[in-house]
Amino acid sequence: MNRKRFYSGVLVGSALVMLTACGGSEVKPVVEEAKVKAKEVITPEKVEKAKEKVIEAVQKIKSEPKSVAKVEAVKKDLDKPVAKVEAVKSDVAQSVEKAETVKAEVKPAAVKKVNASTAKLGARNPTKNRVASEKELKQKVSYARMMFMSKSSKRVAASNNEQAKAMLSDSKSKMEKAKVLLEGGDLQAAQSEIDDSMRLFNAAAIMVPSASVIAEQRKRYESLLKELSANRITHQENFDRMVKKSGKEAGVEYDAEQVDMLVDEAAKMAVEKDYDSAAATVDSANRMVNAATSDMLHDQIITYELNLDTPEGEWAYELDRYLGYEELIPVAMENKKPKKSLMFLINRNVKKGNEMAATAKETAASGDYPRAIAMILDATKEIRKALRLMGVKQ
Structure with missing residues (x-):
């Protein structure tokens, strides 16, 4: 009796192994039948017949397209990590592209901010780099007229210092040019010439002291x-x-x-x-x-x-x-x-x-x-x- 149950157990075990390996649902009835038969009196002939049925079921499973489909599914699962890597690569490329875009946007913004800061500094010192009004420039020209008639101017003109006299002459020429620019409405250029004229005059006066x-x-x-x-x-x-x-x-x-x-x-x-x-x-x-x-x-x-x-x-x-x-x-x-x-x-x-x-x-x-x-x-x-x-x- 024990020997017969042993054969039955072997049969059930073999069926389970095949079921696990092949994943086929058709083996299940065979296993169930084997379990039932295990309770009956088992003869060698019955065992052989059961084995043949299990082998038959396995062969059937192997020939079915379902198993091939399962293999393809497994292959797809294996391909998933590769797809994930490609997706990450794509994300990185997008991040780099985005960084370059931000960089391109930040640089002009920074320049703009610096320019704004410079403008603020200019606002704190309104006289620096400020173009004088037409009235103010005319007052400077009027002052220059008196300056060229002063004792300092006459002293330079009467001196033996050729360099000082040349500077005085340049100062007068620049003032005349400033007048023309002022009449033409070019206030900025006129102011530049007036400032240069006065600097030259002062330098000449220092070279020929009183x-x-x-x-x-x-x-x-x-x-x-x-x-x-x-x-x-x-x-x-x-x-x-x-x-x-x-x-x-x-x-x-x-x-x-x-x-x-x-x-x-x-x-x-x-x-x-x-x-x-x-x-x-x-x-x-x-x-x-x-x-x-x-x-x-x-x-x-x-x-x-x-x-x-x-x-x-x-x-x-x-x-x-x-x-x-x-x-x-x-x-x-x-x-x-x-x-x-x-x-x-x-x-x-x-x-x-x-x-x-x-x-x-x-x-x-x-x-x-x-x-x-x-x-x-x-x-x-x-x-x-x-x-x-x-x-x-x-």
Whole structure:
């Protein structure tokens, strides 16, 4: 009995495997029949017949188009990932195209925004790049007419400065051109010519200064000459002292021939009334002398033997006192940082003190120590005034 049930179980199992493999619904009745038969008495003949029926059903399934359709369906399922990849590629391409479109739209928008910002800045400063009205331009032309009749214009025309005279001529030509443009209604071009004309005129006037300006420049040139003379004396005194104390190697000389040459050049400029250039040339000579003195005294401790019993000794003492206060000026400016409103007064006091000291040194060099001492005391007062303005307690 057990053996018969075993055959039945094998039959049912085989049918199930075939059903799973082929997916055919026709096997089902065979299986069901096998289950029923399993309850009956099974003989080898019956088993063989059942097997034949199962094989028959399987063959039938294989020959049917349904199975082929299933295979095609599976192939379609396999093709789905490929289609999905192609769809993603298409989406990416669309995204790139969209990005390029946005980029093309953003660039002009950004330019437009910058232009808008520039326009706003122009609105904050309405006078910049603004074309003046016809009335305003006519007023400028009227002013230019008076400008060309002024003392400055006559001074330039009468001078020997060919460059300045050429600039004055160009200025007049541009103003005439501006008048024609103004009459024709081209306000922007007229304004450009008027502005150029005035710039040329001002440049020419600066090249040929007025008598008062020349007098001021001459005064500065002469003051710097005195300062140079005093500085050369100071250098020589320190040079002699250093050599006497530490030997010839301790002294630092400057190029005396070069300094003399600069002084001669400045004198020639002064003859041509070019006092501004003359003053600058003397100032260069001054820097050469002062640089040598500074190098010579660098890291040196100098002990002065005070001798106030003689005018010469008193002069040396008061001069050192002045120089001590003078050295504090740049230090005080750096640390106190005075307001711009005070700088005019401070610079005026310092300049006055320097000029007085230069005259005092020259006077002392001539041997008039009592007068030189009085002058250096006044110079010290001016320097101390400048220090007080900066808040330096003395």
